Amino acid sequence: MSKPVIFTISAIWDDEAAVWSGHCDDIPAAADAPTLDGLLEKISSMALDLLPDNHPNVDPQALFLQITALREAEPAVN
Numbered sequence: 001m002s003k004p005v006i007f008t009i010s011a012i013w014d015d016e017a018a019v020w021s022g023h024c025d026d027i028p029a030a031a032d033a034p035t036l037d038g039l040l041e042k043i044s045s046m047a048l049d050l051l052p053d054n055h056p057n058v059d060p061q062a063l064f065l066q067i068t069a070l071r072e073a074e075p076a077v078n
Contacts, residue, residue: 002062005055009043011036013071020069027054036069 011022014032020039023030029046033039048060 002059004064005058005062006064006066007047009040009065009067011039011067011069013069015072022067024065027051036067040065040067 007024007026009022009024011020013019014021017032019032019034020036021030021032022039022043024043024047027043027047027050029043029050031039031042031046033042044065047063047065051058051060051063
């Protein structure tokens with residue numbers, strides 16, 4: 001197996017649209033989804049499609065995606 005290559009997805013919660021918006025500049029790709037899992041699924045698919053054009057020397061089996069998510073803290077409901 002090739003050395004792992006890690007791309008970071010930056011995600012932020014859009015309260016008005018009720019979706020996670022994320023992008024990865026390394027691929028490049030951007031998507032929205034109601035869950036982080038959905039966002040990862042969308043961008044993962046995009047990454048595998050775009051990888052040969054943007055990073056032809058990276059083995060798709062060595063690709064890992066890391067999500068950095070930002071969301072405003074909410075008070076606990078009692």
